[in-house]
Amino acid sequence: MVTSQSFNSVTYDIEKTVIDRYQEGAKVQQPSLCCPTEYEGNYLEILPQEIIDKDYGCGDPTRYVAKGETVLDLGSGTGKNCYILAQKVGETGQVIGVDFNDEMLKIARKYQQDIAEKIGASNTKFVKGKIQDLTLDLDLVEGWLKSHPIQSVDDLSKFESECDRFRENSPLIVDDSIDVVISNCVLNLVKPEDKQQLFEELYRVLKRGGRAIISDIVCDEDPTQNILNDPDLWSGCIAGAFREDQFLKMFENAGFYGVEILKREETPWQVIDGVEFRSMTIRAYKGKEGPCLERKQSIIYKGPWKQVQDDDGHTFCRGERMAVCDKTYQILTRAESPYQKDIIGLPPYQEIALEEATEFSCKNKAIRHPKETKGSNYNLTEIKENIDCCTPEECC
Structure with a gap:
């Protein structure tokens, strides 16, 4: 399995590159990590400026969520989308943010009580996990590792078995439990070899009739090798961008139906080596299996x-x-x-x-x-008298 890209004879790990860039983005605002986005309504007014400044995205999937729904935000960052959603779903709904970045999670969790008091509902939680493996609770993993450090191959085998046990007995997100999965410019950061599993996880956690609403960066043609070999462009949401036609097919191949483009920016966010990169928001539904x-x-x-x-x-x-x-x-x-x-x-x-x-x-x-x-025996005759077939403004 390939886990890294090579550039200029140097090998780099995509996942580490992304983590390092976003750990830094949680400390110092990095405008280059997101493209301008307008959010619906006035939901940002109660959010601390730190959350707004250090949360990065490319669209507004939150506008397609309704009151009372259970929502999962993949790559929730500092919690901006989650806290917008908390106001929309209300006290009868729930919002779960999942992220792999400790610095981002620290900021998101810091404001939970304050925002709960402002909106009158304690309906958000933030969990640590990889969005391509939503069964593994990494807070549980880290707790186990503190008392079981890995010092040998045998220890590694025990660790892997314990992870399997966590997945089976204490999954981070259980099957068929979510009404809406959203994500805002995060799926492109997942390693290419993990993206199929990512879409399978999207599908697994949704209830029948549930939907995925994903805003992400797409490209109009395949990225050049120069783009793929640049680690800054991986962490900058460029090198891992989906080709826009393939993006929709990823949902279709995972079993989704009703896949549609809700918004596609006409103007590219960036153009590199002649390849256009722009924001696009997709909606797709789960639930076409079953007997006919x-x-x-x-x-x-x-x-x-x-x-x-x-x-x-x-x-x-x-x-x-x-x-x-x-x-x-x-x-x-x-x-x-x-x-x-x-x-x-x-x-x-x-x-x-x-x-x-x-x-x-x-x-x-x-x-x-x-x-x-x-029905073959249907032989009704029914004539309704004194009822116009048209309204006064229409012709029959």
Whole structure:
């Protein structure tokens, strides 16, 4: 496994380079670590200036979070996004910040009580961990190491076994426990060989129907070798940037659906060796697994495209009454669905209980006849009198 990059015949460790740069950024403000960002509302007003000055980002994923939700902030830094979220989710919600940087965590934790008193809710906590391994609680690891220092290969083996035990018995973030995962310009700092695991962890911790909202730096083409060989550009959110098309595919490959670009900055933040680097915010949902059951539901895609395809390969034709399974129907029509505004849901005339539903064959472009939805015995005649079909301002 490759854990470092080489440049000018010198080997450097990406992770150490990032940690050192951000440890320094927690002590002295470094404007070059972030790009200008406007945050929604007046949530910054109660935050100490130290948090604002020493927290680095490239977007505002916090604006897409609602009251009462449990939110995980990956790479929470000094806690700026967490304390914004604490005000948004309120006393019925919870915010968890995870970071690997001791100096950043120290600042974030220092203001917990003060901010809790200001907002009237103690709803934030900050934990130490790597965002590509959200099972391992590094505070537990460090506590164990104090009384079990590693001095031999046998000690190392015991340490690795203890880490596995922590992951199994005391995971930092448990499966299916989070409504929203956010991150603000942090995923690009993870080593390339760990990025697939990072997206798998994003998916693991989310509840079914949960979503990831990620702001990060992307590039329009692959970084040059000169960029990759510069440690300052790794810690500066440049060398590790995702190519923008691959960024969306990383979510798709991890199992997410409804992946969409919420915001893409038109003007690049930086241009290096002809490669443009800009901020982009993505939203993606978890929960398209499960059986396909026939409950006689159908949907109509409103348009404007002639036809579209979802992440399961279903093709929906504009204006057609398309047959779908219960799982797909729920994904497309529930109130918080990313598709809901473009879909008309047609439930069956008579409800079919889940326990009575049969297996549905998900085939492309399956048109459902109205009789299927209404039932073959449906023979109602209903004429409503004295009711205008139009409003006074419209033509029939």
